[in-house]
Structures are given as C-alpha cells and as structure tokens.
Amino acid sequence: MPTIGDVARHAGVSRSTVSYALSGKRTISRETRDRIEVAIAELGFTPNAGARALATSQTMVIGLFVQFFEDEFSPAMLQYVLPISDAAREAGYDILMVTEADGAHAVRRIASSGMVDGVIFLNVAYEDKRLPVMRKMPQPGAMVGLPRVPDDFDVFDLDxxxxxxxxxxxxxxxxxxxxxxxxxxxxxxxxxxxxxxxxxxxxxxxxxxxxxxxxxxxxxxxxxxxxxxxxxxxxxxxxxxxxxxxxxxxxxxxxxxxxxxxxxxxxxxxxxxxxxxxxxxxxxxxxxxxxSPNKLGRLAVQALVRRMTDPLGAGAPRVELVAPHVTDRASTR
Amino acid sequence: MPTIGDVARHAGVSRSTVSYALSGKRTISRETRDRIEVAIAELGFTPNAGARALATSQTMVIGLFVQFFEDEFSPAMLQYVLPISDAAREAGYDILMVTEADGAHAVRRIASSGMVDGVIFLNVAYEDKRLPVMRKMPQPGAMVGLPRVPDDFDVFDLDxxxxxxxxxxxxxxxxxxxxxxxxxxxxxxxxxxxxxxxxxxxxxxxxxxxxxxxxxxxxxxxxxxxxxxxxxxxxxxxxxxxxxxxxxxxxxxxxxxxxxxxxxxxxxxxxxxxxxxxxxxxxxxxxxxxxSPNKLGRLAVQALVRRMTDPLGAGAPRVELVAPHVTDRASTR
DNA sequence: CTGAAAGCGCTTACAG
DNA sequence: CTGAAAGCGCTTACAG
Missing domain, CATH: 3.40.50.2300 (Response regulator)
Known part of the structure; x- marks a missing residue:
C-alpha cells in the first residue's frame, strides 16, 4: 500500500504538504493541490488508520458493547445495533462491536488499549459490572439502559x-x-x-x-x-x-x-x-x-459524538428517559 | 494512559525489554520479569493498539461487512453475526462491523486504510459489487454466500x-x-x-x-x-x-x-x-x-484466521458448500 | 540476558 | 505558500 511519502515524492512536494492538503488545515496553492490529487488518484492512496490514530490520538471508532442474555429475546437487540451503526457512520465513525460474555473484561481490553474513542453499552443493568471499569477509562461513554449510578455517562432509556x-x-x-x-x-x-x-x-x-x-x-x-x-x-x-x-x-x-x-x-x-x-x-x-430502539440508539450516538468531539462544551452528563407513546392498534375494548 | 516507556522507567529496564517480556519472544531473567510485571500492574498499562498495529502491520481486527436488504427478513442476519463475533474473539480478533449501504465503498475505505487484517462478507450476491474492490486489497477475505466468481476468496454457503x-x-x-x-x-x-x-x-x-x-x-x-x-x-x-x-x-x-x-x-x-x-x-x-448459520459463520472465521496468520500454508482458496441436513419435525405425511 | 536505535506512517508545531 | 523535523507508542533487528 502506498504511503504519504510515496504521494509526496510522486507530486514533488513534502509529506507535510500532502497531509495538509488532505486535512485542509492550511491553504495550498492551486497547482500543488492538483498535483497531489493526481498523485493520490494514481497511486490509490488512503491514509493508514493506525498511523493516523497514533499521531492524533483519535481512532474514529466507537466501541459498541452488546450483551446477550439467555433470558432475553435476541431479535430485540439488533434493533438497537443497526441504527447505532448507521448514526455512527453518518458522524464519521466506525463500529467495533463487542459481544464478549465477560463485558467488564472486554471494556478494559478495548478501552485501555485505545482502540476506540468512546463506547456505547447496550442493555445496561441496574448494577452493571461494565460501568466501574469504564469509569477509570479516559474515553466517554453513553448507555442505553438506566444503571443505579449513571454519573459520568450519558444515559438513555425508555421511561x-x-x-x-x-x-x-x-x-x-x-x-x-x-x-x-x-x-x-x-x-x-x-x-x-x-x-x-x-x-x-x-x-x-x-x-x-x-x-x-x-x-x-x-x-x-x-x-x-x-x-x-x-x-x-x-x-x-x-x-x-x-x-x-x-x-x-x-x-x-x-x-x-x-x-x-x-x-x-x-x-x-x-x-x-x-x-x-x-x-x-x-x-x-x-x-x-x-x-423506540431506533431513537434511543441515535440519541446515544449523538451524545457520545458530542462528548468525543467537544468534551468541555458537552456539559454535564445527563439521564434522559424517553416518554412513552402509545400506538393504538385497537386491541382493547 | 501509561506507555511502555513509563513501565520501563518504573521497572528500571529498557523499553525493548518490556516489549519482549510482553510478547515472550525472548527469555527474560526471573527478577527482571517480576519487576516488569509489578510495574505493569501498578501503572495499569495496556499496550496501545494503534502503535502496535503500526509497528507490526497487524490490527487483530476483522472487518465484518453486513448487508441488509429490504427484501429480506432481518433476524436471519443476526444468526451469522453472533457466532462470527464469538469465533473471532476466540482466535484473538475483534470485529469491526460495517453496515454501510454502499458496501463496495465501505470495503475500500476500511481495507485500504489498514483498519482490519481481513474481511468477512455476509449475504454475498451472485454479482457482488464488494468483491472486485476487495480483490485489489492486500487483506484476505472469506465469504458467506456463493458469488459468480469466487476466486481469491474462501467461500462458504449452504448447498x-x-x-x-x-x-x-x-x-x-x-x-x-x-x-x-x-x-x-x-x-x-x-x-x-x-x-x-x-x-x-x-x-x-x-x-x-x-x-x-x-x-x-x-x-x-x-x-x-x-x-x-x-x-x-x-x-x-x-x-x-x-x-x-x-x-x-x-x-x-x-x-x-x-x-x-x-x-x-x-x-x-x-x-x-x-x-x-x-x-x-x-x-x-x-x-x-x-x-446452519452458526456453522457457516465459524467456518468463515476459521478459514480467514488461517489465511491471515499463515498466508502461504493456507493453500488455494476453496469453495465449500455445506451439505443440507433435514431436521424432521413430523410436519409431513 | 539486556539495551540503544531505527522504523512503522501519519500530524503538527516551528521556521522561513 | 511550503518544508524539515519531532513525536505519537510500539516492535525488532543489531550489538554486546
């Protein structure tokens, strides 16, 4: 795979210039930009995600921790996963989906190795073992399901x-x-x-x-x-x-x-x-x-993205219990 | 988050020694190893995944490309996702789950940025747009579903x-x-x-x-x-x-x-x-x-892991159509 | 048995 | 408007 150095050489500029052309963080002359674009196209260059993550401390990946319980009905979970995945992509993030049985252990592994910029927990229990672990991690988290102690996290659930x-x-x-x-x-x-x-x-x-x-x-x-x-x-x-x-x-x-x-x-x-x-x-x-799994999933993503991109501006973590809405299908008399 | 340098300083050894202690790739004296272990525990150190990926060219992540069609019944898909996720974890891999509507585009983005070591495509169509894109990528791929031209990929499907x-x-x-x-x-x-x-x-x-x-x-x-x-x-x-x-x-x-x-x-x-x-x-x-979604998913993971870890020893890509097995529930006379 | 150093591929102050 | 260089945090030949 070609690197940014290959592109720079091909275009006859420095690596930093290519980087800036990519990010748009400084103005590049018309001709230079054109040459770089041609080089990128000809070489089929895509920035290496790992290198970028190392340099920026941002992975652009959200960890989605799914928890399947034997005493629950499985199709329900998928209804949250899909909207979350879609909403994350719209915001520029990919989803690392973790289904490990030992959720707390998985959280430690994923978060402390810096594989993700933030996490979403599905199916949060009243005393959820994943939360105390996550509290020690630097990344923000959003929960679907109301835990006993929500502090530090944005929490969304149906009322x-x-x-x-x-x-x-x-x-x-x-x-x-x-x-x-x-x-x-x-x-x-x-x-x-x-x-x-x-x-x-x-x-x-x-x-x-x-x-x-x-x-x-x-x-x-x-x-x-x-x-x-x-x-x-x-x-x-x-x-x-x-x-x-x-x-x-x-x-x-x-x-x-x-x-x-x-x-x-x-x-x-x-x-x-x-x-x-x-x-x-x-x-x-x-x-x-x-x-409203759709709505709850999207709310979680939005809150998390906000907190990842603007940790200070996001304000204090909040608990939002979505008000129920009855869909009348005429099954009562 | 502490780095390998912090651990080295804490233990009074070099960074390389810590790295080798972690990987076990060379023998470390008993005392040194102990000091390092203590330092790791006290600091709560976990190697940074991005840095490791950059140094080794291995992410230990598998890209799982899911495709949802409106003309199909959604719960069926989850049956593949879960076993694949579990099998991947057993082999030491995490799952980056991609649900983007434009699968071909997503494949290019994910694979060429080196976010994953290999890919699994679910619900592969006869003429699947994702395959020609993936063929140009350096990573191996396993398919669930039989495409018209399977070459380069390990393919698994029910017969x-x-x-x-x-x-x-x-x-x-x-x-x-x-x-x-x-x-x-x-x-x-x-x-x-x-x-x-x-x-x-x-x-x-x-x-x-x-x-x-x-x-x-x-x-x-x-x-x-x-x-x-x-x-x-x-x-x-x-x-x-x-x-x-x-x-x-x-x-x-x-x-x-x-x-x-x-x-x-x-x-x-x-x-x-x-x-x-x-x-x-x-x-x-x-x-x-x-x-047999369970079986097909696991076969795909196994083949992919084999090909990621031992590209040469894995042999030529193969197409495996799993023989059908009838479960008699006495609904015929 | 252990260390110093180069290198992985990016980004971003620093300089001009 | 652009470049040279340092640095992100690891791994791994090279040396001793």
Missing part, C-alpha cells in the same frame, strides 16, 4: 415506569377492573434488569390507585415453555385484559390466542410494549407502548 | 441446490404429486441473490424427474402482504404439500394456518429451510433443512 402507568391508564379508562400482567422472566429481575421492575412496580402502583386487581406472572422466554405457560394462564383467566411486558410472550401470543379461539379485543383486551419493527416482524396486532 | 432436491425427495417419498413452492421475493432473484435460484431451479428439476407438478410463487417479505398472499395461495390450493424457502412466509405460516383451520400434516404437509434458532424464535413446527 418504563411511565410506560407501565400509561398502559394501566389505557385499560382503566376502558373500564377494565381485573388485569393480567406478564413481566420479564424472574431471572431478569434478579440479575438487575431495571426495566423489568420499573415497569412492573409502576403498573402495580397505578392499578392500586384505581382499585384494579392485577395478577402478575413472570413470563417465560424459551419455547415450548412460553406457549405452555400462556395456556395455563389463559386456562385460569378471570381477567378481561392483559398487559404483556415480555418480548417472547407477546411474539407467541397471536398463535396461542388463535389456537384457543380467543378473540382480541372481543374476548380479551391486550396491550404490550414493543417497537414498531418488532411488531411488524411478528405481525402483532396489539396496542403498545413504542419502545 | 441450496441440494437443499431444494432433498426436500422434494422428502415429499416425493411420502407420495406427494403436487407441491406448492414459495421462493424468496422476485426482487431477490433480480438483484442476484444466488441462493434463491439455486434452490428453486434444483427443486423444480428434481420434481420433474418424479413427474411432480410444482406451482411456484414469489413470496412476500413484509406484513400485511405476507398474510394476504398466503391466504390467496391457500384459497386456490389443490396441492397436498408445500415447500417454503422464504423466512418471512414461514414465520407467518403457523398463524395463517391456525386461522384457516388447516392442520399440519393432516391437511397439508409443510417443509422449509431455516435454522434451528430461527425455528425456535418463531415456534415453527415444520420439518426443514437446517441452514
């Missing part, structure tokens, strides 16, 4: 508490007095998936203010357990409505209801929390809180 | 022709004489998604040898078109069996069949082509050719 309340409100307004609530798996609560209890606790509390009775179940995540559990729950059902905060369960719901001959909303009102894309993927005809 | 045949055989053996075949969208054929016609053409040809009549449809990819089309097809159905080579259609099939009261296999035999994980995700109770 799950408000989401739980708004769905209870939706059912309460329509006269429902008894509701089934299906939450994430119990293990998600135990390992500190904050979204799980923020949603559930707020929903239960709100229901209490209406005097609504809620029967709450920890939903399954793997087939065939999902269908079996759903059938058991429906066998014992006395409620007129159902709130599903569990991706695997809501994805399986249409076929289970079909097979039982339960009609929505005539026999049962159903609401959930999932993104529009997720709903399309599984053809879900249910009114739901839009979880 | 889609054999897959089409084996499913026809499966139905023929059970006495079916009239079959519905649902293929990928027409646009997939037009833009050169080779897997589409390799499967279809082989299936049609095999069916002809049995004297089986096949009615072939280009399947839809987006709801609600998928369900509408399926209902139309089933309204006009005279066939006793169905081969589905279309992710969106097979995912939607259970609920459509439920809603129509069509029982599998009593009323209709169904076979498909999808991975075990995909089947679980959508609870698909259908006999199918396992598409």
């Amino acid at each position: 799950f508490a408000a989401s739980g309340r708004i769905l209870v409100d939706h059912l309460a307004e329509r006269g429902h007095r008894e509701i089934i609530l299906i939450t994430p798996r119990e293990h998600v609560f135990e390992r500190g998936g904050g979204y799980a209890w923020r949603f559930r606790d707020a929903a239960l509390q709100r229901a209490a203010t209406y005097g609504i009775r809620v029967r709450s179940y920890f939903g399954e995540t793997q087939q065939p357990a999902v269908n079996q559990q759903l059938n058991r729950i429906l066998d014992a059902r006395e409620e007129s409505a159902m709130i599903v905060h569990n991706d695997a369960v809501i994805a399986a719901l249409p076929s289970v209801l079909y097979s039982r001959g339960v009609r929505v909303p005539d026999d049962l009102s159903v609401v959930g929390a999932f993104s529009e894309d997720f709903g399309k993927l599984f053809s879900l005809p249910y009114t739901a809180v839009e979880t | 889609f022709a054999a897959s089409g045949r084996i499913l026809v055989d499966h139905l023929a053996e059970r006495g079916h004489r009239e079959i519905i075949l649902i293929t990928p969208r027409e646009h997939v054929f037009e833009r050169g998604g080779g897997y589409a016609w390799r499967f279809r053409d082989a299936a049609l040809q095999r069916a002809a040898t049995y004297g089986i009549r096949v009615r072939s449809y280009f399947g839809e990819t987006q709801q609600p078109a998928v369900n509408q089309q399926l209902n139309r097809i089933l309204d006009a159905r005279e066939e006793s069996a169905m081969i589905v080579h279309n992710d969106a259609v097979i995912a939607a099939l259970p609920s459509v069949l439920y809603s129509r009261g069509v029982r599998v296999p009593d009323d209709l035999s169904v076979v498909g082509a999808f991975s075990e994980d995909f089947g679980k995700l959508f609870s698909l109770p259908y006999t199918a050719v396992e598409t």
Whole structure:
C-alpha cells in the first residue's frame, strides 16, 4: 500500500504538504493541490488508520458493547445495533462491536488499549459490572439502559415506569377492573434488569390507585415453555385484559390466542410494549407502548459524538428517559 | 494512559525489554520479569493498539461487512453475526462491523486504510459489487454466500441446490404429486441473490424427474402482504404439500394456518429451510433443512484466521458448500 | 540476558 | 505558500 511519502515524492512536494492538503488545515496553492490529487488518484492512496490514530490520538471508532442474555429475546437487540451503526457512520465513525460474555473484561481490553474513542453499552443493568471499569477509562461513554449510578455517562432509556402507568391508564379508562400482567422472566429481575421492575412496580402502583386487581406472572422466554405457560394462564383467566411486558410472550401470543379461539379485543383486551419493527416482524396486532430502539440508539450516538468531539462544551452528563407513546392498534375494548 | 516507556522507567529496564517480556519472544531473567510485571500492574498499562498495529502491520481486527436488504427478513442476519463475533474473539480478533449501504465503498475505505487484517462478507450476491474492490486489497477475505466468481476468496454457503432436491425427495417419498413452492421475493432473484435460484431451479428439476407438478410463487417479505398472499395461495390450493424457502412466509405460516383451520400434516404437509434458532424464535413446527448459520459463520472465521496468520500454508482458496441436513419435525405425511 | 536505535506512517508545531 | 523535523507508542533487528 502506498504511503504519504510515496504521494509526496510522486507530486514533488513534502509529506507535510500532502497531509495538509488532505486535512485542509492550511491553504495550498492551486497547482500543488492538483498535483497531489493526481498523485493520490494514481497511486490509490488512503491514509493508514493506525498511523493516523497514533499521531492524533483519535481512532474514529466507537466501541459498541452488546450483551446477550439467555433470558432475553435476541431479535430485540439488533434493533438497537443497526441504527447505532448507521448514526455512527453518518458522524464519521466506525463500529467495533463487542459481544464478549465477560463485558467488564472486554471494556478494559478495548478501552485501555485505545482502540476506540468512546463506547456505547447496550442493555445496561441496574448494577452493571461494565460501568466501574469504564469509569477509570479516559474515553466517554453513553448507555442505553438506566444503571443505579449513571454519573459520568450519558444515559438513555425508555421511561418504563411511565410506560407501565400509561398502559394501566389505557385499560382503566376502558373500564377494565381485573388485569393480567406478564413481566420479564424472574431471572431478569434478579440479575438487575431495571426495566423489568420499573415497569412492573409502576403498573402495580397505578392499578392500586384505581382499585384494579392485577395478577402478575413472570413470563417465560424459551419455547415450548412460553406457549405452555400462556395456556395455563389463559386456562385460569378471570381477567378481561392483559398487559404483556415480555418480548417472547407477546411474539407467541397471536398463535396461542388463535389456537384457543380467543378473540382480541372481543374476548380479551391486550396491550404490550414493543417497537414498531418488532411488531411488524411478528405481525402483532396489539396496542403498545413504542419502545423506540431506533431513537434511543441515535440519541446515544449523538451524545457520545458530542462528548468525543467537544468534551468541555458537552456539559454535564445527563439521564434522559424517553416518554412513552402509545400506538393504538385497537386491541382493547 | 501509561506507555511502555513509563513501565520501563518504573521497572528500571529498557523499553525493548518490556516489549519482549510482553510478547515472550525472548527469555527474560526471573527478577527482571517480576519487576516488569509489578510495574505493569501498578501503572495499569495496556499496550496501545494503534502503535502496535503500526509497528507490526497487524490490527487483530476483522472487518465484518453486513448487508441488509429490504427484501429480506432481518433476524436471519443476526444468526451469522453472533457466532462470527464469538469465533473471532476466540482466535484473538475483534470485529469491526460495517453496515454501510454502499458496501463496495465501505470495503475500500476500511481495507485500504489498514483498519482490519481481513474481511468477512455476509449475504454475498451472485454479482457482488464488494468483491472486485476487495480483490485489489492486500487483506484476505472469506465469504458467506456463493458469488459468480469466487476466486481469491474462501467461500462458504449452504448447498441450496441440494437443499431444494432433498426436500422434494422428502415429499416425493411420502407420495406427494403436487407441491406448492414459495421462493424468496422476485426482487431477490433480480438483484442476484444466488441462493434463491439455486434452490428453486434444483427443486423444480428434481420434481420433474418424479413427474411432480410444482406451482411456484414469489413470496412476500413484509406484513400485511405476507398474510394476504398466503391466504390467496391457500384459497386456490389443490396441492397436498408445500415447500417454503422464504423466512418471512414461514414465520407467518403457523398463524395463517391456525386461522384457516388447516392442520399440519393432516391437511397439508409443510417443509422449509431455516435454522434451528430461527425455528425456535418463531415456534415453527415444520420439518426443514437446517441452514446452519452458526456453522457457516465459524467456518468463515476459521478459514480467514488461517489465511491471515499463515498466508502461504493456507493453500488455494476453496469453495465449500455445506451439505443440507433435514431436521424432521413430523410436519409431513 | 539486556539495551540503544531505527522504523512503522501519519500530524503538527516551528521556521522561513 | 511550503518544508524539515519531532513525536505519537510500539516492535525488532543489531550489538554486546
């Protein structure tokens, strides 16, 4: 591969002049610039990224730390990854995607070796092991998911508490007095998936203010357990409505209801929390809180880019809980 | 961040000695090694990746070029990404994931700037624009998907022709004489998604040898078109069996069949082509050719790593079409 | 067993 | 408007 020295020789100028022509950081005469451009084109020159990174202390790479849990439903994650990748590219960054099981270890390896200018953590837990490690690193970080101690980082998440309340409100307004609530798996609560209890606790509390009775179940995540559990729950059902905060369960719901001959909303009102894309993927005809993975991912990138390019001007790190928005698909009565 | 010079000073040795202690490329006395280890631990030193890359011409990063098409079903892609990421890490590599729409342009940018030691392309088309660009680059590449001209690259794909045949055989053996075949969208054929016609053409040809009549449809990819089309097809159905080579259609099939009261296999035999994980995700109770994204991804990584670490010993690039394997889920009669 | 020095390919003050 | 030189943080022949 040709180097900047090859280009300089070819164009009959110094290496620094080529560099400045590339960066535009000082004015170059018309003829010199032309000669350099010709040389670059003829040699097919591209600056070496490693050398540039070494000289500038900037890699133009963002580390994206993905965390896959067995107790979660995998397609949900991709919805964050793609928009983040696209938004990063628009801002001139590439994505180093890290899926290592030991997230904390990976963070240390990647960040302290200077492979990235900043990091984004997906699926941040209440007590996330990656955060204390990252705090010691010089790069900034943006989180998707609300940790117990967010300080130092820009944090973005859906307002799950408000989401739980708004769905209870939706059912309460329509006269429902008894509701089934299906939450994430119990293990998600135990390992500190904050979204799980923020949603559930707020929903239960709100229901209490209406005097609504809620029967709450920890939903399954793997087939065939999902269908079996759903059938058991429906066998014992006395409620007129159902709130599903569990991706695997809501994805399986249409076929289970079909097979039982339960009609929505005539026999049962159903609401959930999932993104529009997720709903399309599984053809879900249910009114739901839009979880906005697209928006959250892009917000994280924007905040991170701001902080990487202008550390001082970016101000104090902030926590932004995106307000829920209900997409009415007429699945309640 | 501390540098190797800081470590050397702290340990009272030269920088080269620290480097050799790190790499193990020459013997270091017991005491020296201990002092260096202490210094590294106390300072929290990690070698700078950019500097190392510059000195060694090795980044220990693999470029993963993902291509999302609107006419394909997105969750399928993630099934390749994860195993590839895991396999790469096991071999000591990180993954730079590139989702840029203009794949050819991205390849040039990433490869010629030396950001990666090698590349993997997913979802390779028959005439893939990324390949001619990559051929001019010094790094090796591995493909998932069979291009028209594979030379220079290691290529891995499911043997889609054999897959089409084996499913026809499966139905023929059970006495079916009239079959519905649902293929990928027409646009997939037009833009050169080779897997589409390799499967279809082989299936049609095999069916002809049995004297089986096949009615072939280009399947839809987006709801609600998928369900509408399926209902139309089933309204006009005279066939006793169905081969589905279309992710969106097979995912939607259970609920459509439920809603129509069509029982599998009593009323209709169904076979498909999808991975075990995909089947679980959508609870698909259908006999199918396992598409083995896991295996294909890992094969690509292994071949690439071999070629990156031992360019000469790796031998000539090879094309490996993985033989199909049918997972019987008792959906045929 | 260890060190001094050159070199990887860039960028950017310093000088003119 | 342009160039010579130092420096980024490593690795690795060369020397002893």
